[in-house]
Amino acid sequence: MIGLQEVSHRHDEQVRAAGGRQVPKGAPILELRGLQKNYGAVEALKPATMTFLSGEIHAIVGENGAGKSTLIKLLTGVIARSAGEIRWCGETVDLATPNEAIARGINAVHQEVVLCPHLSVAANMFLGDEMNRRGLMRKRAMTGAAQGVLDDLGFNLPANAELGSLTIGQQQLVATARAAMRATQFLIFDEPTAYLTRQESAQLFRLIRRLQGEGVTIVYISHRLEEVFELADRVSVLRDGTHVGTRAISETNEAELITLMINRTIEQIYHKERFEPGEMIVETRGLSG
Template sequence: MTDHDISHRSDNGQSETISAAAAHLPILELRGLEKQYLGTHALKPADLAFKAGEIHAIVGENGAGKSTLIKLLTGVIPRTAGEILLRGEPVALTTPLEAIQHGINAVHQEVVLCPHLTVAANIFLGEEHRRFGLLQHRHMVREAQKILDDLGFVLPAHVLLSDLTIGQQQLIATARAATRGARFLIFDEPTAYLTREEAAQLFALIRRLQKSGVTIVYISHRMEEVFELADRVSILRDGRLVGTRNIDDTNENELISLMINRSIEQIYHKVPFTFGKTILETQALSGSGFENISISVREGEIVGLYGLIGAGRSEFVTTIFGRHPKSSGKIFWDGKEVNIERERDAIKLGIALAPESRRDQGLCLSLPVSLNLNLPIYKQLSRNLLISHREESRHADSQISDLRIKTASRSASAASLSGGNQQKIVIGKWLNHGAKLFIFDEPTVGVDVGTKAEIYRLFSTLLQNGAGIILISSYLPEVYELADTLHVFRRGQMVASHPHKTVTHEDILTQALGSASADTDTHN
């Protein structure tokens, strides 16, 4: 094999070599690919070619057609028109099994494995090792552990999948796909729930796969990841492919403009407000995962909390919300000391929490949009134990309209909506409640830049109406641009505080990471 050749796995699992010239030919090509539902043109006729061994990013707003494209390529849904060519030959791709047999696989944002089985059992699901008809579980655990170690994933193979974090489960799904001989691998928002360390492990694996000749399709709302990984990027808008660019020939401004027809300066929508009275104050508050935290939130103010995963930010706000008990310290509401022992106490005061995991903690996915939007106020909508369906519909329709929630109807299940629209439901239910302090924990994870802009504008509306906001985000540009006061957390402690844009990104990262220079942190 020469230095200009690329090795990859063939259909029978044997290593084979492809020339550098062949690597630049399309491994998969779309010609006029189209998908229509009743009344909806989810994907307009698209022509697109993917080169062998490239990392090809796909970007676009929620509803732009990205999910439809994934489902067409993985055989989940049938196409309405057009054709798909694999190495120049037409393929049907009518079932997921057929796609897998052709070497096409996907790692989805929401893990679709079996939480009640071990990590090893999930990796070998459908390809279990048996001897004399008996499952060789210990052998599979050893083999799975070798696979994980070889991939650079520091994870145990013998534990139940449910014992792992969502991010770790995502890495297991990646390991499963990578070891199945995939030559065309789709990643759909793979870092949404990953820590910085886990994301680094994933990126290292993606580059290894690319070097072995695997074509990677990388779908992400995080522009920095697109520019870090991709060779080319294609942009979808309103179900239409609007362009493909070499990554070296474009920039973030151009991509956002193509995605949503407005510039990046319009994304971080921030209107300055005159701060009012103090809504919430904590004095030396301590609890599980954090200690000695003192902050205040005023009317019209966004207080940002930044730090690495596990820094104690989420534990701090869930204690304020009554989900976990405090161990010491004080909480003041409107100047009076309060004892928040349960979530009900916090809600009664006027505190709302939009949690980090909207699917697990913020929504009833199988229930209708209207029910989710009205959950905190059903007592107000009821008389003599009977719910006023008229009022229920009125409140739900008002939020659907005001927040521009894209749903077939108020009776559609929350699970049927995109991630961005699900986040709007989580926010909308607290708007119905009329809360005074809004706590947003990672509010824009997995949503596109257009929906981000809408959420930021919603923040301004809340502030204008006299509310205060605590904003937790692991995405530094978000808290840096939006927070009036930014607190930096590290290892359960608040190590620095900064007024709006008074320090650099590098300063904040240094404090969050805890380098030698950060040991002399001061509160500005």
């Protein structure tokens, strides 16, 4: 049975045909120079300059409304930038449409599953890239290939099941498998463990490390700082639509990241007045239920 590497091989060919180029590990693969997005007078993303390195796991953290979703949409071609420059593999690119981003090897796994619940797992994994022969869809071949990929990734999921019959967490793993088949160079995860069990999260982390080992650049967006410190090589912080800093994981800690995210220290957040307990106000004896 074929696995992820065999299925994704033809996507490598598509990426090269679209102008995608390999860059050495550790070299800049995606550079943002003054990237900005305005909605009228509202600055959803203020001029941001960031660099993502080939083969790294780069986390992005920030409070709700910090600009993380806007950044994802800009990088995946969902919305157009208001100003700034995007450089991909050393060349200035538009990233004006999702198709352009995908063709260059940029893909995303979103927090909300955006697949088709009435189709099978296999059909969703090959959606838009179906196997055909003489105008007929090769459903059996796609199911076999999809099952091979799922098994190879360690996801215990049936490729012939209807997607809507799976849990939200399982559907998220299907979306991840679909992206892994296509995102040969740059893969964005947006709060990927929000609906996953502990076991499913462990499977996802193994896949992320495997993809990194194969040279894929990972962007990992999460509110869970323990996951950031477990996975990432570097972390960037957004606050109120502004990029306020990038740190190597080995050179920072949770307290510093929290301070950067909210512009206050932990002591300022959790400060409590000391007080002496007063008289008893509630007492229970022999309570049961």
